Amino acid sequence: MGLEALKEAIDGLVGSDAAACADPEAFIELERLAARLDAHLSAAAGAFDASGIWADDGARSAPAWIATRCRLPRAEARRQVRRGRALRHLPLVARAWASGEISGSHVDALAALCRPHTEAALERDEPLLVRQARRLRFEHFARALAYWEQHADPEGTEDAEMARRERRDVFLASSFEGMWLGRMTLDPISGAIVSTELDRLEQELFEEDWGKAKAELGREPKAHELWRTPPQRRADALVEMATRSRSTPADARRPEPLFSVLVGWETLAGRICQLAQGAALAPGSLVPWLDRAWLERAVFEPGGRVEVAASARLFTGGTRRAIELRDRECTHPYCDEPAARCQADHIIPYSEDGPTTQENGRLLCPFHNRLRNQRPPPDDSG
Ligand SMILES: [Zn+2]
Numbered sequence: 001m002g003l004e005a006l007k008e009a010i011d012g013l014v015g016s017d018a019a020a021c022a023d024p025e026a027f028i029e030l031e032r033l034a035a036r037l038d039a040h041l042s043a044a045a046g047a048f049d050a051s052g053i054w055a056d057d058g059a060r061s062a063p064a065w066i067a068t069r070c071r072l073p074r075a076e077a078r079r080q081v082r083r084g085r086a087l088r089h090l091p092l093v094a095r096a097w098a099s100g101e102i103s104g105s106h107v108d109a110l111a112a113l114c115r116p117h118t119e120a121a122l123e124r125d126e127p128l129l130v131r132q133a134r135r136l137r138f139e140h141f142a143r144a145l146a147y148w149e150q151h152a153d154p155e156g157t158e159d160a161e162m163a164r165r166e167r168r169d170v171f172l173a174s175s176f177e178g179m180w181l182g183r184m185t186l187d188p189i190s191g192a193i194v195s196t197e198l199d200r201l202e203q204e205l206f207e208e209d210w211g212k213a214k215a216e217l218g219r220e221p222k223a224h225e226l227w228r229t230p231p232q233r234r235a236d237a238l239v240e241m242a243t244r245s246r247s248t249p250a251d252a253r254r255p256e257p258l259f260s261v262l263v264g265w266e267t268l269a270g271r272i273c274q275l276a277q278g279a280a281l282a283p284g285s286l287v288p289w290l291d292r293a294w295l296e297r298a299v300f301e302p303g304g305r306v307e308v309a310a311s312a313r314l315f316t317g318g319t320r321r322a323i324e325l326r327d328r329e330c331t332h333p334y335c336d337e338p339a340a341r342c343q344a345d346h347i348i349p350y351s352e353d354g355p356t357t358q359e360n361g362r363l364l365c366p367f368h369n370r371l372r373n374q375r376p377p378p379d380d381s382g
Contacts, residue, residue: 032100039087039097042104046084079108086111092126096134106133109145113152121152139336146280158282164188165285188279189286199340201237202230209233260325305358319358320344327363337365345369 021030045066048054054065066077083104087094093110096102110129113122122129125148132144150157165187172182186194209228213221228236260275274280306322323344330337342363348354364372 031103035103036098036100038104039094039100042080042083042107043087043094043098044084045080046087049081049084079104082111083107086114089114090122090126092130093133096130102130102133105138106141109142113145113149115153115156117153117156118149125152137333143274143280147274150280150282154282158285161187161282161285165190187285188275188281192275192279196338196340197241198234198237199338201240202233203341205233205236205240206230319356319361322358323361323363326358329363330365330368331362332364332368332371335365335368337367339363341365343369345372 021027045062049062054062057065059065059068063074063077063081066072066080067074070077086107087097090110093102093107097104097107110133129145129148133141136144167185168187168190169185170182172180175181205228209226210221213226217225306326324339328339329335330342342365344361345364346354346356347360347362354360
């Protein structure tokens with residue numbers, strides 16, 4: 001079985017100093033090995049599930065048996081068995097996981113696509129999806145899967161999107177000592193509208209706090225030297241939203257697009273669109289918004305160039321907007337700060353005669369804008 005050998009190897013490893021695995025190469029290798037072990041564990045859970053042996057102890061299911069005997073949360077036991085079952089239908093996924101190229105999170109995301117409607121498409125596209133899982137950062141992979149799902153099961157995703165919107169819910173109630181407690185559940189479009197505005201206001205407050213601390217200290221402040229924490233600023237931003245709403249006349253003209261939907265040629269061929277914040281959308285989910293929406297026309301051309309109709313956006317130039325729509329987030333590979341918090345940066349600096357064009361522009365968050373000259377970011381297309 002090899003378990004003895006594994007036990008010896010692990011004894012040796014945990015007996016050694018963890019700092020030995022702290023250099024980048026060793027750490028990545030350790031993650032890979034952990035993924036491989038995880039893959040084997042799930043395959044074993046799948047086989048255990050299929051064996052039916054768990055019933056001998058009176059357990060009603062394999063996860064119930066595992067949860068009791070291994071003292072795991074039910075959800076974790078169920079996840080192991082679910083992964084094990086999924087692997088039986090996804091041989092290439094199983095192989096990629098067993099070799100440590102992808103992780104259990106990838107398998108969960110792929111397993112969630114297994115439905116009667118998608119079965120044939122999934123079998124056909126498994127090599128493509130595994131390739132994406134190996135290549136892309138996880139969030140970009142998840143987005144690619146959402147696209148794929150819209151292609152493979154358009155009715156299913158549209159229904160799911162409508163069901164998501166049905167679940168929208170805001171709860172705010174006063175509690176002990178007059179404190180207010182709340183909870184929000186928003187569908188992708190509503191969430192994008194609210195979070196974009198909340199982010200924008202929080203950024204305003206942040207700049208205010210930063211300026212004040214800088215003036216008091218006479219130097220660049222550290223984050224903990226600001227008088228409010230980020231959650232406190234978010235709370236104040238929400239109150240600011242309410243205050244501004246109250247002072248805006250009911251017939252005021254809406255100043256700018258509330259949210260952006262990116263529509264590529266695939267929409268015309270198939271049915272794909274996505275929010276500028278990244279969530280893939282079923283086109284039908286836009287219908288409730290059409291009478292209130294601003295429509296902005298942007299054409300995605302081959303080679304990644306974006307043309308924005310010049311009159312489409314009032315407050316910034318078409319070039320900046322095109323870069324925002326193309327990049328959508330900080331382009332540094334270790335970052336996903338949204339476009340609203342990024343600056344459009346010259347790739348070849350302006351001081352070195354770099355032109356102010358779309359091709360020479362990219363989004364960088366303030367942090368990575370300062371870092372930009374220290375190391376060229378590796379290529380990450382996605
Ligand atoms: Zn960044």
